[in-house]
Amino acid sequence: MTAAIVTDQLVKRYGSHEVLRRIDLEVLPGQVVCVIGPSGSGKSTLLRCINHLEQPDDGTVSVDGEVIGVTHRRGRTVPLGAAELRRQRAEIGMVFQSFNLFPHMTVLHNLVLAPMKVRGQSRAEAERRARVLLGQVGLADYAGAYPVQLSGGQQQRVAIARTLAMEPKVLLFDEPTSALDPELVGEVLDVMRKLAHAGKTMIVVTHELGFAREVADRVIFMDEGLIVEDGPADQVLSNPREKRTAAFLSKVL
Numbered sequence: 001m002t003a004a005i006v007t008d009q010l011v012k013r014y015g016s017h018e019v020l021r022r023i024d025l026e027v028l029p030g031q032v033v034c035v036i037g038p039s040g041s042g043k044s045t046l047l048r049c050i051n052h053l054e055q056p057d058d059g060t061v062s063v064d065g066e067v068i069g070v071t072h073r074r075g076r077t078v079p080l081g082a083a084e085l086r087r088q089r090a091e092i093g094m095v096f097q098s099f100n101l102f103p104h105m106t107v108l109h110n111l112v113l114a115p116m117k118v119r120g121q122s123r124a125e126a127e128r129r130a131r132v133l134l135g136q137v138g139l140a141d142y143a144g145a146y147p148v149q150l151s152g153g154q155q156q157r158v159a160i161a162r163t164l165a166m167e168p169k170v171l172l173f174d175e176p177t178s179a180l181d182p183e184l185v186g187e188v189l190d191v192m193r194k195l196a197h198a199g200k201t202m203i204v205v206t207h208e209l210g211f212a213r214e215v216a217d218r219v220i221f222m223d224e225g226l227i228v229e230d231g232p233a234d235q236v237l238s239n240p241r242e243k244r245t246a247a248f249l250s251k252v253l
């Protein structure tokens with residue numbers, strides 16, 4: 001079985017600070033992996049390198065067997081051109097903490113923009129699909145609303161629908177509920193739970209350990225740019241093998 005996501009000896013540095021220190025990770029199709037760890041451990045940077053929002057300094061990322069961001073020319077490895085990189089990145093959906101919806105566009109317009117521009121879908125087709133997705137995230141009646149008219153939880157559900165509209169091969173979530181008022185967290189986690197049950201491949205950076213325990217196939221604990229522990233959710237969260245994992249959990253549980 002081809003892994004959905006592979007990182008091979010992935011390195012990212014900011015100046016002399018090595019933020020990712022040779023990360024090897026393999027996520028199988030349909031797996032849900034939650035990534036936990038202290039602030040500054042490199043969780044966001046890992047996601048941002050997987051989708052090449054940040055250029056890794058060393059190592060490779062592959063999605064569905066295709067190496068991201070580089071190609072081979074005359075025996076040398078060279079960076080991909082912008083258009084080709086855009087095509088690859090469209091296969092890697094990313095949901096951010098801060099929604100990032102276009103404020104001057106309606107919900108529907110936010111959803112159809114990229115499928116029309118990047119995927120070449122007609123407006124009619126893009127709108128038809130967008131309405132289906134809005135139904136799936138429980139926002140069928142909000143197609144004509146502007147982001148400012150929505151709660152944070154609704155905005156994040158629109159952002160998830162917008163990501164799904166590109167039919168990505170994998171989904172990355174970077175603390176998708178951290179900016180939400182506590183009473184709005186559940187509705188976003190519900191949507192993510194449905195995606196997990198529908199068989200999507202997901203990496204979720206989160207502080208929601210209840211969600212991780214219930215939904216994740218695996219939990220990864222990162223610290224100081226390394227994967228310290230990687231195992232079944234119950235084992236890592238209830239019976240960690242590594243002292244550093246246990247110390248972290250004792251602070252956050």
Ligand SMILES: Nc1ncnc2c1ncn2[C@@H]1O[C@H](COP(=O)(O)OP(=O)(O)OP(=O)(O)O)[C@@H](O)[C@H]1O
Pocket residue numbers: 014019037038039040041042043044045046
């Ligand atoms: N653009 C950047 N320039 C310089 N340093 C950066 C940059 N982005 C991240 N870093 C540093 O890299 C380290 C890892 O950051 P990262 O955001 O990946 O951590 P994190 O585990 O996601 O933390 P948090 O839980 O607080 O979001 C931190 O020390 C951070 O200050």
